Amino acid sequence: MPRLTEDRPFLHPDCEITDTTFGRYVEIGRGSRIAHSEIGDYSYCDRYADIANATVGKFANIASFTRIGATDHPLDTAACHHFLYRSDDYWDDADRDHDFFLRRRSRRAHVGHDTWIGHGAMIKPEVTLGHGAVVAAGSVVTKDVAPYTIVAGTPATLLRRRQPEPIAERLIALAWWDWSHDLIRATLQDFRELSAEDFLERYEP
Numbered sequence: 001m002p003r004l005t006e007d008r009p010f011l012h013p014d015c016e017i018t019d020t021t022f023g024r025y026v027e028i029g030r031g032s033r034i035a036h037s038e039i040g041d042y043s044y045c046d047r048y049a050d051i052a053n054a055t056v057g058k059f060a061n062i063a064s065f066t067r068i069g070a071t072d073h074p075l076d077t078a079a080c081h082h083f084l085y086r087s088d089d090y091w092d093d094a095d096r097d098h099d100f101f102l103r104r105r106s107r108r109a110h111v112g113h114d115t116w117i118g119h120g121a122m123i124k125p126e127v128t129l130g131h132g133a134v135v136a137a138g139s140v141v142t143k144d145v146a147p148y149t150i151v152a153g154t155p156a157t158l159l160r161r162r163q164p165e166p167i168a169e170r171l172i173a174l175a176w177w178d179w180s181h182d183l184i185r186a187t188l189q190d191f192r193e194l195s196a197e198d199f200l201e202r203y204e205p
Helices: 098-106 165-174 181-186 188-193 196-203
Strands: 016-018 033-035 050-052 054-056 109-111 149-152 157-161
Touching: 050 054, 165 196, 181 188, 188 196
Parallel strands: 016 033, 033 050, 054 109
Antiparallel strands: 149 157
């Protein structure tokens, strides 16, 4: 019997889940915190990931201790402390700044299909990782990442392409991540053994 199923996510102990939807065959690692997000089919995160205000595509590989959609503080006001917007934690007669939280939730991070985010990496709000992109461990991503490229560093910069651009474009057009569960199983051996180019030659329409 497979450990992962299509009808409910596999949540390891001590996860905190708030206002989040999950696709099929999703796994969430121990102690992870997921809030106001969407996690696509087959995507997983390892231990103690922190994901907020994010749309994560299918087949995303998210390593331990990553942070996606890292929240920030106001910088143009006299103070940047969260007493400004979590005011009801400090005073009986003060309300939370609900507009601040609405703005924060609207600044979504987007993670494409078949992506890999390495251990301890951070993806800032409003950043998009293109399909097939890879983020090296410990990187801080402050700008959009092109499809099928590998970025590294603080701030993250282009390291190299994961696939040549013509192959990347063909993979995106093939969109194998939208195939049925049964078709992916039927082609599993080719996924394992063929180069990306040979796989395309076999399965492109």
